[in-house]
Structure formats: structure tokens, C-alpha cells
Amino acid sequence: MKVSSFHIAACACAALTFVTLAPQGAAAKILSQPEHGKVPLKSADVLAFAPEGVLLIGDGPSAAIFAVQTTPPKTPGKLTSPIAGIDAKLAAAVGAPAGGIEIMDLAVCPTSGTAYFAVRKQDDKSPIVLTVNGAGEIGLLDLDSADYVRTALPTDGAPVSRISDVAWADDKLIAAAATQEEFASKIFVAAGPLKHDAVGALHSAETYHVQHHKWETKSPMSTIMPFTEGGKTYLAGAFACTPVVKYSLDSLSPGAKVKGTSVLELGSGNRPQDMFTYTKDGKEYVLTNTLRFHHEKRPFGPSPYFTVRFERDLLGEEENVNEKALLRLNKSYEPATPRVVMIDGYSGVVQMDRLGETDVLVLKQNADKSMELAVLPLP
Amino acid sequence: MMSATLLLLTLGAALAADAGSPTITVDGEPTRVIVSRSLTPEEVAKLGADGPIAEPAGRAWLTLSLVGDAAGRPPTPMFGSYELRGGKLLFRPRFVLVRGAAYEAESFAGDGPRSPHLAAAQYAVPMLQRASTTVVAGVSPHLPTLPANVLKFYVTFSAPMRQGRVVLEQVRLLDAGGKELVAPWRDLELWNADATRLSLFVHPGRIKQGVNLRDDFGPVLEPGKQYTLVVGTDLVDGAGMPLARAFRYSFTTAPELRSRVDVAAWSIAAPKSASREPLVVTLDRPLDRHLALRALTLVDDTGQDLLGRAEVSDDGRRWTWTPTTRWTAGGYTLKVDPVLEDLCGNSPLRAFDHDLEAEQVDVLPPLLERVFEIE
Numbered sequence: 001m002k003v004s005s006f007h008i009a010a011c012a013c014a015a016l017t018f019v020t021l022a023p024q025g026a027a028a029k030i031l032s033q034p035e036h037g038k039v040p041l042k043s044a045d046v047l048a049f050a051p052e053g054v055l056l057i058g059d060g061p062s063a064a065i066f067a068v069q070t071t072p073p074k075t076p077g078k079l080t081s082p083i084a085g086i087d088a089k090l091a092a093a094v095g096a097p098a099g100g101i102e103i104m105d106l107a108v109c110p111t112s113g114t115a116y117f118a119v120r121k122q123d124d125k126s127p128i129v130l131t132v133n134g135a136g137e138i139g140l141l142d143l144d145s146a147d148y149v150r151t152a153l154p155t156d157g158a159p160v161s162r163i164s165d166v167a168w169a170d171d172k173l174i175a176a177a178a179t180q181e182e183f184a185s186k187i188f189v190a191a192g193p194l195k196h197d198a199v200g201a202l203h204s205a206e207t208y209h210v211q212h213h214k215w216e217t218k219s220p221m222s223t224i225m226p227f228t229e230g231g232k233t234y235l236a237g238a239f240a241c242t243p244v245v246k247y248s249l250d251s252l253s254p255g256a257k258v259k260g261t262s263v264l265e266l267g268s269g270n271r272p273q274d275m276f277t278y279t280k281d282g283k284e285y286v287l288t289n290t291l292r293f294h295h296e297k298r299p300f301g302p303s304p305y306f307t308v309r310f311e312r313d314l315l316g317e318e319e320n321v322n323e324k325a326l327l328r329l330n331k332s333y334e335p336a337t338p339r340v341v342m343i344d345g346y347s348g349v350v351q352m353d354r355l356g357e358t359d360v361l362v363l364k365q366n367a368d369k370s371m372e373l374a375v376l377p378l379p
Numbered sequence: 380m381m382s383a384t385l386l387l388l389t390l391g392a393a394l395a396a397d398a399g400s401p402t403i404t405v406d407g408e409p410t411r412v413i414v415s416r417s418l419t420p421e422e423v424a425k426l427g428a429d430g431p432i433a434e435p436a437g438r439a440w441l442t443l444s445l446v447g448d449a450a451g452r453p454p455t456p457m458f459g460s461y462e463l464r465g466g467k468l469l470f471r472p473r474f475v476l477v478r479g480a481a482y483e484a485e486s487f488a489g490d491g492p493r494s495p496h497l498a499a500a501q502y503a504v505p506m507l508q509r510a511s512t513t514v515v516a517g518v519s520p521h522l523p524t525l526p527a528n529v530l531k532f533y534v535t536f537s538a539p540m541r542q543g544r545v546v547l548e549q550v551r552l553l554d555a556g557g558k559e560l561v562a563p564w565r566d567l568e569l570w571n572a573d574a575t576r577l578s579l580f581v582h583p584g585r586i587k588q589g590v591n592l593r594d595d596f597g598p599v600l601e602p603g604k605q606y607t608l609v610v611g612t613d614l615v616d617g618a619g620m621p622l623a624r625a626f627r628y629s630f631t632t633a634p635e636l637r638s639r640v641d642v643a644a645w646s647i648a649a650p651k652s653a654s655r656e657p658l659v660v661t662l663d664r665p666l667d668r669h670l671a672l673r674a675l676t677l678v679d680d681t682g683q684d685l686l687g688r689a690e691v692s693d694d695g696r697r698w699t700w701t702p703t704t705r706w707t708a709g710g711y712t713l714k715v716d717p718v719l720e721d722l723c724g725n726s727p728l729r730a731f732d733h734d735l736e737a738e739q740v741d742v743l744p745p746l747l748e749r750v751f752e753i754e
Contacts, residue, residue: 042572061572089455091445092444092445092447092454092455092457093455093456093457093458094457094458094473094474095443095445095457095472095474095475095476095477095480095482096445096474096477096480097445097447097477097480098447100477100480102542102543102544120542120543121474122541122542122543123475123477123478123541123619124474124475124617125541125542125574125617126474128474138455140458140473159571159572161569161570161571161578162567162568162569178567178569179569180569180570180571180576180578181578181667181669181670182670182718182720183530183531183580183583183724184718268584268592268595269584269592269595269596271566271567291566293562293566293582294562294592294596296561296562297561297562297595297596298595
């Protein structure tokens with residue numbers, strides 16, 4: 001089945017020079033009667049943009065997603081030159097030495113190209129969102145005086161420790177989370193427009209583990225990506241060890257179990273970080289970067305962080321799924337299909353987000369462990 | 380409010396100290412400061428009336444930056460708020476300063492760091508002058524012998540800890556020869572809300588059978604061997620202090636446990652009516668104590684939840700429940716939430732490593748409640 005384009009959320013930022021993907025139903029409001037004041041964030045685990053310039057911030061200790069209205073930047077445009085030592089520069093802006101912050105996530109405002117970093121200041125655990133505009137200037141998102149909506153996650157009594165990922169899918173908020181006590185896969189959904197202190201619905205997910213050759217409910221998702229296919233909305237999720245699974249979001253009912261379909265296996269010993277779709281030369285692809293936690297034992301390249309591109313049609317696969325799903329590697333760890341390729345130029349990419357039609361903004365770890373913010377062309 | 384001017388190094392020697400030199404003043408805590416500089420009437424006129432000054436405008440006259448080369452030159456100015464008051468420009472950093480770090484205030488002639496600075500002052504934040512006191516308060520499970528497919532450990536600390544992925548490298552598993560096991564943990568740090576309890580999952584891909592990770596690298600723990608879990612003093616608490624002492628827990632491993640929790644095999648010792656004696660449930664195996672504390676509940680014969688205090692014994696094999704009021708004679712039900720797990724992730728519904736389409740593996744339907752009588 002042909003996979004149609006998912007409409008990337010566009011923020012209400014100024015420049016439209018390098019974005020052509022219009023938000024679907026952009027007139028629909030994302031926030032309904034937002035609160036104004038200090039956003040009571042405990043942790044900024046993950047970031048993603050919804051339409052209308054709304055930044056979604058996943059906060060595990062609060063078991064909530066905060067949707068914060070952002071304002072257009074004064075200096076739109078994509079980063080003109082790489083920033084070496086970006087981690088130290090971000091740390092210095094909040095008065096911390098290098099290593100005094102942890103960069104939790106990176107998201108790019110789709111229309112302005114401004115980078116948003118979720119940061120934790122280590123000495124007092126302050127959750128901070130910093131921005132870097134096209135000129136390389138570092139800014140601070142004002143969370144002391146903002147319009148925002150908090151959406152609580154029902155947890156079934158399980159204490160949420162961390163939001164794994166968050167996304168906006170056409171008209172709803174989607175999140176994946178990990179709990180401290182359970183090795184479980186949970187999908188949270190809240191219908192838009194988001195109302196302050198509304199509670200989302202919780203769904204347990206079953207996943208077919210391709211390598212394991214078994215259905216299981218026990219693996220939490222690392223990264224999620226909504227997409228549309230045949231007029232229906234789906235969620236693609238990637239897991240450690242590393243199946244790519246899709247779930248239908250159109251037939252969910254609260255508390256129901258969602259059964260996913262595994263369409264691809266990227267290889268064991270890895271944890272996916274980010275994932276998005278794009279089109280190049282008329283063909284649609286998905287790009288995903290991955291941390292290989294068994295890099296020391298069996299490296300896939302010079303860095304533990306590697307990136308692969310796969311054909312987006314694989315998400316529409318209906319026949320070769322689950323136990324017949326495509327494997328990236330054969331038993332000898334050799335490439336098993338030309339439909340999935342490793343992108344050498346992306347070695348070391350720790351975080352990434354799409355930057356317009358042709359580029360990707362990447363947070364890249366160099367061989368000397370220094371961090372760099374750079375723009376790479378879509379492969 | 381305590382107010383004391385600290386180390387002031389006037390580098391603009393040609394200028395008088397009160398003609399634009401910055402001053403760093405401690406604002407109550409050593410990690411909070413107010414930076415100020417005086418302005419001439421002409422300079423004040425450029426900034427306007429007393430009151431808040433926009434951050435970009437303030438930075439043209441005064442900045443505070445971390446001292447060090449890591450962030451490069453020119454230094455990155457810190458975020459904060461500016462205020463014009465009585466001929467002085469004041470700067471309050473948005474975030475607290477870091478103990479042990481040094482900072483430099485610089486003043487400029489209204490053109491920011493692009494112009495030569497007029498003067499500078501430095502301030503070094505003192506380290507905490509106290510000994511480390513934070514320790515590991517306990518590890519769960521903490522038994523002499525664990526199944527080789529034990530899924531997770533909870534490490535509880537006596538105070539909130541500093542978070543970060545590095546903690547997954549600072550809690551180590553050693554084999555009997557003291558050699559460190561490589562990458563034993565699932566690569567995701569999971570803390571409770573106040574960062575006093577860390578959950579460490581032994582990598583599930585090396586527990587599950589038939590997964591490449593286990594096929595290639597083998598299980599993390601093998602039966603019949605000795606291991607030691609070590610929490611090193613390189614872990615840092617929330618105040619930036621290392622642990623006061625390392626923590627070591629040695630255990631041997633038994634054969635893997637790959638069967639579901641058998642609620643039918645639990646033994647229930649019912650107390651007498653009119654007493655407040657605890658109900659004692661002897662379990663078929665040690666359970667995850669944190670899950671057991673919230674997954675087991677009691678209702679009376681009308682379905683009403685009972686109030687009381689649940690405890691799990693140190694060996695995880697006994698669950699006790701003490702009511703807040705005296706027992707009355709009648710029927711009761713112990714309800715089991717299926718989130719309950721043993722030490723290996725096996726639940727009452729299914730074993731951790733289980734094919735959901737092969738239900739014939741567990742012939743009997745799962746049991747999620749036990750009925751008992753109080754006489």
C-alpha cells in the first residue's frame with residue numbers, strides 16, 4: 001500500500017523560506033483556554049513541535065505533557081555555520097561548566113529553523129529549554145511567563161519516570177513513557193484541542209519482536225513518529241534491539257490494548273533516538289539515528305551513534321510483517337537489503353530533527369567526544 | 380539579607396573603580412549574586428527610567444559569564460534580568476551559580492562585548508565545606524541467591540542524587556574474579572520523582588531467549604556463579620558531593636526462573652476476628668517488593684476496599700497486611716493486579732519470556748484473586 005505524506009507540524013514562526021509541508025488543518029487550535037504563568041515543569045525529557053508554534057514538552061516526574069505557546073523568533077533561518085562545543089556553550093549560558101548540563105532532546109521549529117534544546121542543569125536539576133537561531137545565538141525560552149496547557153498521563157498507578165517521546169498526530173497528542181517499576185509499553189493519547197489539566201487515555205501496546213519471534217507487551221518504545229496511510233493515522237514506534245512497529249491510532253478506545261505490526265528490524269544491541277520522514281528525488285524515506293550500546297563489543301562504525309535510512313514504503317507493508325519482516329542485517333551482520341542503508345556521513349549523530357526540505361539539524365558527537373551543532377543534507 | 384562584596388579585580392586600571400567597574404555581591408546564598416555597575420547621568424539617559432531593562436539592552440553595558448575556556452571566547456553571557464535603579468545597572472542571573480565554578484562580570488560602554496570592556500570582576504563560588512554524607516540506603520532485591528534471569532535492581536539513596544546517563548556506568552556488576560561486566564544495563568536511567576531511587580534493568584535483550592543480543596553476547600548473569608553489584612563513590616548526590624562510601628552487594632545465581640507467578644500456591648494465614656493481627660501471605664517465590672506493595676489489595680465481601688498497611692519481608696517471600704481497624708468475621712478477597720511481577724519480570728498472567736500466541740504453555744487460566752475467611 002502506498003504511504004501518503006504525513007503533514008509535519010509547522011510552528012507559527014516567521015520564515016517560510018525553506019518549509020513547504022503545510023500543516024493539515026492548521027486552523028484547528030491546539031490549545032484551548034491555556035493557562036498563563038510559570039510552567040510548573042519538573043523535567044524536560046523530550047521535545048516536539050505541534051502546529052501553531054506549540055512546543056510539546058514531556059515531563060516524566062510530573063507524568064504530564066506541557067504544551068507551551070512559542071513566539072516567532074527575530075532571526076529565522078537555518079544555521080549558517082557549525083557550532084563547535086555547543087554543549088559547553090549551552091552550559092555556559094546558564095552558568096554551568098561543561099558537563100554541568102545534560103542535553104535531553106533537540107527539536108527544530110519547522111518554519112523558522114530555530115533549534116530548541118531540552119536541558120537539565122545538573123546541580124539543581126532545573127529543567128530549561130534553550131534555543132539556537134540561524135545566527136548561532138543562544139536564547140532562553142521563557143517558562144516563567146507563558147501560555148501553556150498541561151495534559152496529565154493516566155498511569156494505572158505505575159509511577160512514570162520518563163517520557164520517552166512525544167508527537168502531534170493531525171489532531172491528537174501522542175506520547176510514549178517508561179515507568180520505574182514496570183518494563184512496559186504504554187501509549188498515551190489526548191485529543192486536541194488540549195485543555196488544561198485534561199487527562200489523556202492510556203493504551204498498552206503489544207509488539208511482535210522480529211528477532212524474538214514472539215509477541216510481547218514488555219518493551220517500551222524509544223521514539224515515535226505519526227504518519228498517515230490510506231487516509232488513516234498510524235504511529236510508528238522504534239524499540240531497543242530494534243524493531244520498527246506501526247500501530248493504528250484511529251480505532252483506539254481508552255484502556256484498550258493496541259497490537260502493533262513489526263515491519264522492519266534494524267538489528268540488536270541498539271536503541272533508536274529520533275525518527276522522521278522526508279522526500280528526496282521523488283522518493284519517500286525515513287531517517288533514524290541509533291545508539292549502539294554494544295559498540296565496544298561489535299561496532300557498526302567509528303561512533304556508537306549510527307544513522308540508517310529506509311524506504312518509507314516499508315511502513316505500508318502488509319504481507320512481509322512480524323515474523324516475515326525485513327531484516328537490515330543477516331546473521332553475519334552484513335547488509336541484507338538495499339532498502340535500508342547506513343548513512344556514513346551521519347556517524348556520531350546523537351540528536352537530530354528535520355530542517356526544511358533539504359537538511360537536518362544534528363547534534364553530533366565527534367571522535368574526541370566534543371559536541372557540534374551542524375546542518376547536514378538529507379541523504 | 381546578607382550582603383558582602385567579594386573578590387573584586389579591577390582590570391581597567393585606567394578607570395576609577397566607581398566609573399563603571401562591576402561589583403559582584405552575594406545575595407543570601409553563595410550561589411546567588413547581584414552584579415552591579417554605576418552609570419553616568421548620560422549613560423542613564425540612554426537606558427531610560429528606573430525599572431526593568433530588556434536583556435539585550437542590559438548586555439550592552441554589563442554581563443556575567445563563566446570563567447573557563449571550554450565555552451570559547453568571547454565568553455557566553457549568562458541569562459538573567461536587568462534593572463536600572465538609582466543610577467546603577469543591576470543584573471541578577473536567572474540560574475543559580477555552580478559551586479566550585481568561577482564567574483567574571485564585565486562592563487562595557489553600551490556596545491556590549493563588541494567593544495573593549497571597561498572593567499571586570501571575578502567571583503569564585505566556594506565549594507561546600509562539609510564531608511560527604513549521602514550513602515546507598517539499600518538495594519532491592521538483596522538476597523544471597525538470585526535467579527540468573529533477575530530483571531531489575533532498585534538502588535535507594537539516603538538523599539536525592541544527580542541524574543545523568545553516566546550513572547549507568549557508575550553502578551557496576553563484577554564477576555567472581557572482580558572483572559566488570561560490559562554493558563549489563565538497559566540504556567535508560569529511570570529515577571523516582573525525587574531522585575532517591577534508581578531502577579536498573581538488566582538488559583532484557585540478554586534475558587529473552589532467541590534474541591540476537593543474547594545469542595551473540597550471552598546472558599548477563601549465568602547460573603551457579605557469584606557476582607557483586609558495586610555502587611561506586613563516583614556517583615554524585617544532588618549537592619554535587621560524591622557518595623560517602625561505596626556499596627557492594629554480592630550474590631550467587633540460581634537457575635533461571637521462567638514461569639508465571641502462581642497465586643494459587645500462596646499460603647494465606649488468616650488472623651482472628653476482633654484482632655488487629657496482620658494477614659500473612661506466604662508467596663510462591665520472592666516478588667518485586669515495590670510492585671507487590673501496590674499490586675496486592677484487600678476487599679471485604681461487599682467489595683469495599685479495606686484500609687491498612689502492607690509490608691513485604693526482606694526476602695520478598697512474605698506479604699503482610701495490618702488493618703487500621705479490627706477484623707470482623709466474614710469473607711475477604713485478596714486481589715492481585717496483573718502488573719505484579721517476581722524478580723524476573725514473570726507476572727501472574729505470563730512468564731516474562733513468553734509467546735502470547737502460545738497460551739497452551741500455561742494450561743490453567745491465570746488466577747488474580749484469593750478468597751479467605753476471618754472467623
